[in-house]
Amino acid sequence: MSIRATAVIATTFILLGSCTGLEKDGSDDIADVNAARLIAANSEPGSWMSHGRTYDEQRFSPLHEIDSDNVAKLGLAWSYDLETQRGVEATSIVVDGVLYATSAWSIVYALDARTGAPLWRYDPGIAREKGKDACCDAVNRGVAVWKGQVFLGALDGRLIALDAKTGAVNWSIATLDPALPYTITGAPRVVKDKVLIGNGGAEYGVRGYISAYNVSDGSLAWRFYTVPTDPSLPFENDAMEMAAETWNGRWWELGGGGGTVWDSMAYDPELDLLYFGVGNGTPWNQELRSPGGGDNLFLSSIVAVKPDTGEYVWHYQTTPGETWDYTATQHIILADMAIDGKIRKVLMQAPKNGFFYVLDRTDGELISAQNYVDITWATHVDMNTGRPVEEPAARYREEPYLVFPSYLGGHNWHPMSFNPSTGLVYIPVLDFPASYGQPENFRYIPGSGNTGTNGIVGSLPDSQADRNAMRALMQGRLLAWDPVEQKEAWHVEHRGPWNGGTLTTAGNLVFQGTADGKFVAFSADTGETLWRFPTQTGVVAAPVTYEIDGEQYVSVNVGWGGAFALVFGEFVQADSLPNVSRVLTFKLGAQGALPPVEWQSKVVFNPPPLNADEDTLRKGYATYQDRCMACHGLNAVSGLLIPDLRGSARLWSDDDWHSVVMAGSLRTNGMPDMSPYINNAESEAVRAYVIQQAHRAADLRDAGEY
Incomplete structure (x- = not known):
């Protein structure tokens, strides 16, 4: 028409x-x-005038x-x-x-x-x-x-x-x-x-x-x-x-x-x-x-x-x-x-x-x-x-x-x-599927994710074999x-x-x-x-x-x-x-073509030494899953749209990390100041957890499993 x-x-x-x-x-x-x-959209089928084409x-x-x-x-x-x-x-x-x-x-x-x-x-x-x-x-x-x-x-x-x-x-x-x-x-x-x-x-x-x-x-x-x-x-x-x-x-x-x-x-x-x-x-x-x-x-x-x-x-x-x-x-x-x-x-x-x-x-x-x-x-x-x-x-x-x-x-x-x-x-x-569980300690925080579920229960398993099995599901x-x-x-x-x-x-x-x-x-x-x-x-x-x-x-x-x-x-x-x-x-009959796209999907893992104790890592794990996962991916495995934290050079510096996480130095890029939602100790624990996950990924890559 x-x-x-x-x-x-x-x-x-x-x-x-x-x-x-x-x-x-x-x-x-x-x-x-x-x-x-x-209402008469079918009388001019050549148009798409509404979200679903027609009111129905x-x-x-x-x-x-x-x-x-x-x-x-x-x-x-x-x-x-x-x-x-x-x-x-x-x-x-x-x-x-x-x-x-x-x-x-x-x-x-x-x-x-x-x-x-x-x-x-x-x-x-x-x-x-x-x-x-x-x-x-x-x-x-x-x-x-x-x-x-x-x-x-x-x-x-x-x-x-x-x-x-x-x-x-x-x-x-x-x-x-x-x-x-x-x-x-x-x-x-x-x-x-x-x-x-x-x-x-x-x-x-x-x-x-x-x-x-x-x-x-x-x-x-x-x-x-x-x-x-x-x-x-x-x-x-x-x-x-x-x-x-x-x-x-x-x-x-x-x-x-x-x-x-x-x-x-x-x-x-x-x-x-x-x-x-x-x-x-x-x-x-x-x-x-x-x-x-x-x-x-x-x-x-x-x-x-x-x-x-x-x-x-x-x-x-x-x-x-x-x-x-x-x-x-x-x-x-x-x-x-x-x-x-x-x-x-x-x-x-x-x-x-x-x-x-x-x-x-x-x-x-x-x-x-x-x-x-x-x-x-x-x-x-x-x-x-x-x-x-x-x-x-x-x-x-x-x-x-x-x-x-x-x-x-x-x-x-x-x-x-x-x-x-x-x-x-x-x-x-x-x-x-997804795994749900009661949170260990729920605290309502305005403006932050408040699912009221256990982020660790809903996270990826530690074992790569278990992760592969989960991926197959x-x-x-x-x-x-x-x-x-x-x-x-x-x-x-x-x-x-x-x-x-x-x-x-x-x-x-x-x-x-x-x-x-x-x-x-x-x-x-x-x-x-x-x-x-x-x-x-x-x-x-x-x-x-x-x-x-x-x-x-x-x-x-x-x-x-x-x-x-x-x-x-x-x-x-x-x-x-x-x-x-x-x-x-x-x-x-059209014969157009798209220009080639250059793409490198692999993250470079070069983390600093991991010195945190188990309690700190556990705190970082829980805080990450509750406050960071929705943007940066489950277990710090990047979702590809936002920089992968495991490859961040800021992991090497307390000051660099906290300037981003707690002072909002990258807010104009979309990374908010997280200080209303987590404290300094939690921020440092998250950093430790991300360092741990970066070492995990680096070891798997060295073994040809990542």
């Missing part, structure tokens, strides 16, 4: 504040998306010029470098001939969708020290467009409206208290002239909410909190009063309870209901957060509200009293499908806890729930109560417990997709799931976990990028691999497809990153590819 607003790329750059803009001649209706146009977030495209018969002729049409070495998770928006993408640190790019030529770039100027509040990399999952504006949720909590033609700032507002460790990594959505945005930060101690802002000026329309505050204070609404009955203890003193709305949303225009997913608690461990139990609403829940007012309508809780970081912020898909001879309006989700849920989206009734990965924390979901039947020991009250799936879930943020032609949902599956696959029959249709095993989101099309195709640097097309009905392209870097983002002048394009943002890459990347894939962040766009 032809683009509504054709334009010629100008040839001169102009400076607009912090933006470099390239004007488009001709029509003023660039990014002129509105409710009518988005199916990520299915009716385009079929590229199909299972000719996809082998797909080639690189153009690429564009995104100038970052951190994770790239954005779904691009493509409308009126322009592709809008984001990279790490919330930088926005507008590119000509035919050629990749830059139109403008907007950098919100995120202070790199803000990265300390981002549990899972300084990522951004994309923008929303509406009536000539581009809306960005920035990492530091600003919601920013940009002029779609120039990138100039129309308005900018703070959606959160900048003194608190909130972040925004999710993509906004726009419903009924309101921009919807949530936030992250539950590990660090915040109270979650979702907000709606008026598109015209950024004024707040409504806010829905996801957990109650101190019950001695007035409740914001009846929903919070109801939720408070499900909590115990003094959760509001431990950072506010958590429950951040950091990703998924969907909207049904006919029912006029907005659906969003809610995350984990603060701390994860319910024994500390809500002693005595309770469901702890609305943690790990899908919530339906009225988009005009934020009025509560219904909820379904996937993991009552969650204690494993089992968020329900994973992708939500809406569809109408025949179940038991009746057309049902359904909502589908495969959250972290390992069950695939089909709900009636009119009222939240549970239709079905089956596990899509092996799980050990529960046996099944009771269809009479809608609640999981738990294994009692899984709550690790008395003894540590090995839980499938891990805190990264059976499915994380990576979008899944639904193909109405095959009736299948295509899920990027993670399949590996860490699997990832593309799973085609039948949501009516609630069973697998087919799957493709990948080299490891943390592979990209999926796109499916009317050409009987599923596209997905992989952690080991490939972009692949599969047959949607059988899973046969039909085409692949080497991307030179891991891929975690989801692709999109669009059409200009009768030609279909497929585009994906590439760049290895995110939580798994930080925590596990080097451990699972010692020869992982570098982060080479780009937009890659393909079409039939």
Whole structure:
């Protein structure tokens, strides 16, 4: 289908504040998306106007010029470098001939969708020290467009409206208290002239909410909190009063309870209901957060509200009293499908806890729930109560417990997709466990990681043989799931976990990028691999497809990153590819090639002598796992995105080490001053522990085992 607003790329750059803009001649209706146009998105299948293409977030495209018969002729049409070495998770928006993408640190790019030529770039100027509040990399999952504006949720909590033609700032507002460790990594959505945005930060101690802002000026329309505050204070609404009955203890003193709305949303225009997913608690461990139990609403829940007012309508809780970081912020898909001879309006989700849920989206009734990965924390979901039947020991009250799936879930943020032609949902599956245990000494520290679990219990084993066995358990696959029959249709095993989101099309195709640097097309009905392209870097983002002048394009943002890459990347894939962040766009018959990439993956281990005693090393081990692991990797095994501490020359000098760790000398590079979270003795103990791990790695390398 032809683009509504054709334009010629100008040839001169102009400076607009912090933006470099390239004007488009001709029509003023660039990014002129509105409710009518988005509801009728299937009438212009060549566009990708919203995060999931349509309000129902199916990520299915009716385009079929590229199909299972000719996809082998797909080639690189153009690429564009995104100038970052951190994770790239954005779904691009493509409308009126322009592709809008984001990279790490919330930088926005507008590119000509035919050629990749830059139109403008907007950098919100995120202070790199803000990265300390981002549990899972300084990522951004994309923008929303509406009536000539581009809306960005920035990492530091600003919601920013940009002029779609120039990138100039129309308005900018703070959606959160900048003194608190909130972040925004999710993509906004726009419903009924309101921009919807949530936030992250539950590990660090915040109270979650979702907000709606008026598109015209950024004024707040409504806010829905996801957990109650101190019950001695007035409740914001009846929903919070109801939720408070499900909590115990003094959760509001431990950072506010958590429950951040950091990703998924969907909207049904006919029912006029907005659906969003809610995350984990603060701390994860319910024994500390809500002693005595309770469901702890609305943690790990899908919530339906009225988009005009934020009025509560219904909820379904996937993991009552969650204690494993089992968020329900994973992708939500809406569809109408025949179940038991009746057309049902359904909502589908495969959250972290390992069950695939089909709900009636009119009222939240549970239709079905089956596990899509092996799980050990529960046996099944009771269809009479809608609640999981738990294994009692899984709550690790008395003894540590090995839980499938891990805190990264059976499915994380990576979008899944639904193909109405095959009736299948295509899920990027993670399949590996984590060990949970009660902490030796829990102390709530505002602004620091507060999982309330035992970091040593959850760490890597000391033995290399045991580490190799653990690595073998860490699997990832593309799973085609039948949501009516609630069973697998087919799957493709990948080299490891943390592979990209999926796109499916009317050409009987599923596209997905992989952690080991490939972009692949599969047959949607059988899973046969039909085409692949080497991307030179891991891929975690989801692709999109669009059409200009009768030609279909497929585009994906590439760049290895995110939580798994930080925590596990080097451990699972010692020869992982570098982060080479780009937009890659393909079409039939194109023959483009990427420039070669120089990459040296090995860290040079040259540690100073190890003189610390066992007590110091034990303290350093525990402190590292609690305060450093999320950025620098389990057991000081680097996740590849941040310098490997085991190879740091600063290990040789007390002064150099403490200037970074306790005085923040590298805060402008993203390494915060840790003095609010650890003391000098703990800092020195961490240094000793890292030196120990560097010696371990050096010995293994000398023996040819690393």
